[in-house]
Amino acid sequence: MIRELYNVRALPSEQATTPLTPEEERRCRATLFTELGNKIADRGWVRFPAYSREERARLVDVGRMLSEHWGMTVTVEAEDECALRLSLAGHALRP
Structure with a gap:
């Protein structure tokens, strides 16, 4: 029959990523803004995985949004090839 x-x-190959819709992207950034912002407010820094360029760009934008919201600089630095660190002044990575 x-x-x-x-x-x-x-289906895309396992290594290919599918882009988020504009609504999914907005919700993702809002969630990261809230969750990462709360952790930064508690301890001054947070580490978050970022495996692709899109994820890194998203975290940089979230850091910029937090800076604008708080009126304080939130730095975004690469810890290694798989993680970024968002931190307030005084909590930056040391060489």
Whole structure:
């Protein structure tokens, strides 16, 4: 028996990422803003994984948004190739 398949798409390879819709992107940034902002407010810094360019750019934007919201500089630094650190002044990475 032969069946016709409608609305079937090939899945992307495991290494390829699918872009977020504008609504998903907005919700993701809002969640990161709240969760990371709370941790930074508690201890002055937070480490968060970022494996792709999109994730790194998203965290840089969240850091900028937090800086504007608080009126204080939130620095975003790479700890290694897989994580970024967002911190307030005085909590930056030391060489």
